[in-house]
Amino acid sequence: MDDQTEKSIINMLRTSGCVFAEEEARLLIFEARTLEELKKMVEIRSGGMPMEYVIGYTEFCGLRIEIDPDVFVPxxxxEFLVHQAEYLTCIGDIVVDLCCGSGAVGASLAATLERVDLYSVDIDPAAVRCAGRNIATYRGRVFEGDLYTALPPSLKGSVNIVVANTPYVPTNAIKLLPREARLYEPMIALDGGIEGLDLQRRVAKEAxxxxxxxxxxxxETSERQASQTVEIFCSNGLITKVARDYELDATVVIGTNPDN
Structure with a gap:
């Protein structure tokens, strides 16, 4: 690939509004197998499609996570949710990843800890198919259905870790999201209801x-919603604390089931 072609791609991406045009141009050039494929990828990306959909993957916790169109991009x-769960997970634990999307959170936990018994769940068939590929290496199982109802009943009372990146954007705030998210990502993975807490309530109630x-x-929740999430956890009998990473702008609420 000559320098002039790379500069032309950078200009096209920059004109279309890509903030990291140089980095994206290099990545597209690396991933394309032919010049025709490269032209098509540049055209699609310039049209606004998220980069992860264009190249078919994203990097998450050091893993290459496959991303299909219409599946939420982690x-x-x-990654802060994963790291918080790592501190609490032991080898051999039963781990459930609710609202798993691409399966990135569960896959990352399994890759780091090894020999966890991973169950991933999503209501969206497209996400289930994508997650199935991403967790297959770790012998994880993925189920299609509505939260806990998709899980084998035999797991009741025996799960060590439940991680859930539920949709938590309030319905009226969807319009404020970046254009890429609004136009291309599945609404079911974004819309958390009027307060953004609908799924959190259901997850905590049955936990x-x-x-x-x-x-x-x-x-995972937002800093603004954290106090409400804590109230939800406490009202369901969980011993609760909040973890915060300001660099990542990440907030995780952790609830522990009492021993008695």
Whole structure:
């Protein structure tokens, strides 16, 4: 690839509004197998499609996570959710990843800890298919359905870790999201209801039924919503604390099922 072609791609991307045009141009050039494929990828990206959909993957916790169109793209802030769960997870634990999307959170936990018994769940068939590929290496299982109802009933009372990156954008705030998210990502993975807390309430309500004594529920939320998420956890009998990473702008609420 000559320098002039690269400069032309950079200019096209920059004109279309890509903030990191140079980095994206290099990545597209690297991923394209032919010149025709490169032209098509540049055209699609310039049209506004998220880069992750164009190249078919994203980097998350050091892993290459496959991303299909219409599947939520995991954000870097969600790596904080993974790291918080790592501190609490032991080899052999049963781990449930609710609202798993691409399966990135569960896959990252399994890759780091090894030999966890991973169950991933999503209501969206496209996400289930994508997650199935991403967690296959770790012998994880993925289920299509509505939160806990998709899980084998035999897991009740024995789950050590539940991680959930539930949709938590308030319905009226969807219009404020970046254009790429609004136009291309599935609304079911973004819209958390009027307050952004609908799914959090449902996850927390049933958590004590599924968690083992001393098991943990970890939910990503926003700093603004954290106090409400804490109230939801406490009202369902969970011993609760908040973890915050200001660099990533990440907030995780952690609830522990009492031992007795």
């Amino acid at each position: 954000r870097r802030r969600s 004590p039924l599924w968690l083992a004594p001393g098991g943990h529920l970890l939910v």
